[in-house]
Amino acid sequence: MALLAVEELTRRFGGIVAVDDVSLDVGEGEIVGLIGPNGAGKTTVFNLITRLYRPDNGEIVFDRRSLLRTPAHGIVRRGIARTFQNVELFGSMTVLEHVLIGRHARRGRRAREILGYVGLAALAHRSARELSFGAQKRVELARALASGPRLLLLDEPAGGLNHEEVGELGALIRRMRQDFELTILLVEHHMQLVMGVADRVHVLDFGRRIASGTPGEVQNDAAVIEAYLGTNA
Numbered sequence: 001m002a003l004l005a006v007e008e009l010t011r012r013f014g015g016i017v018a019v020d021d022v023s024l025d026v027g028e029g030e031i032v033g034l035i036g037p038n039g040a041g042k043t044t045v046f047n048l049i050t051r052l053y054r055p056d057n058g059e060i061v062f063d064r065r066s067l068l069r070t071p072a073h074g075i076v077r078r079g080i081a082r083t084f085q086n087v088e089l090f091g092s093m094t095v096l097e098h099v100l101i102g103r104h105a106r107r108g109r110r111a112r113e114i115l116g117y118v119g120l121a122a123l124a125h126r127s128a129r130e131l132s133f134g135a136q137k138r139v140e141l142a143r144a145l146a147s148g149p150r151l152l153l154l155d156e157p158a159g160g161l162n163h164e165e166v167g168e169l170g171a172l173i174r175r176m177r178q179d180f181e182l183t184i185l186l187v188e189h190h191m192q193l194v195m196g197v198a199d200r201v202h203v204l205d206f207g208r209r210i211a212s213g214t215p216g217e218v219q220n221d222a223a224v225i226e227a228y229l230g231t232n233a
């Protein structure tokens, strides 16, 4: 039984079918990659799961219950946390304050413990706007962890990071799964990172799921290769 099951999900924006009849699953304890060229619908899938958008069709089941009856503000309580492709922090708030507001009783840990875990202890009292982009991304991660999620949705966590930071991130993602007993759905363009950490990968192209499998399987899938070659990426 999957922890998260997306079933025949569709979302249109005007004439664009951003997510087109997509089904995918994430098993408890898995790290699953969600990849695809720009505009493939990856972020929209996250926005549908977190109830920022309403689907035109389809179902999303989390922990055996529909998410479609859960409002956006109830998502954290259901045990789902996310980070954003474009970091969304409050510039004047400190690092520690961000983690304190992310805190949630059920599986939440002490804010300072989490800051130490993601390597931000020394920056606890700095305001978000003073931080490097890489540090801001770790604040988002800390805020998400502080809510004690079962499912963590990461939207391009490696975006804007340098080579060394990407390597550290891969190790951190694996460690977090273990230490926080997480299930992780990872949207990422950095192929080396995804293929290195994911147990399985789902591939979207123009809103449709074109492949699913182990990293080795999808990398050798003809439709996947064509989707990426078609973008000259």
Ligand SMILES: Nc1ncnc2c1ncn2[C@@H]1O[C@H](COP(=O)(O)OP(=O)(O)O)[C@@H](O)[C@H]1O
Pocket: 013, 016, 017, 018, 036, 037, 038, 039, 040, 041, 042, 043, 044, 045
């Ligand atoms: N709020 C929105 N309004 C209009 N179009 C949108 C909106 N969100 C996404 N789209 C469109 O849906 C498609 C998929 O976008 P997105 O999910 O952001 O792709 P990805 O994250 O894979 O790059 C794109 O064509 C995008 O322009």
Ligand SMILES: [Mg+2]
Pocket: 042, 043, 044, 085
């Ligand atoms: Mg996106």
